[in-house]
Amino acid sequence: MAHDKGLGFIGAGYPATPLTTGRVRFCISAAHTKDMLDRSLNVMNEIGDKISIKYSAETVDNDGEDEEFQNFDD
Secondary structure (H helix, E strand, O other): OHHHHHOEEEEOOOOOOOOOOOOEOOOOOOOOOOOHHHHHHHHHHHHHHHOOOOOOOOOOOOOOOOOOOOOOOO
């Protein structure tokens, strides 16, 4: 999915993470432009929505109203 959109990453699973979790690591370089990083964030966001695996350490306010997030395409 990400590779088809030009984004490479390394997945880490058990035993590097707990059995029921995993991680994806991205390498960022000083050679990456802001546009490249914004596009990468959009791809990650799209994939997270598609397979429902977004995680945040932030507390989520579940008041029933939609939250507004920055669109990196703008």
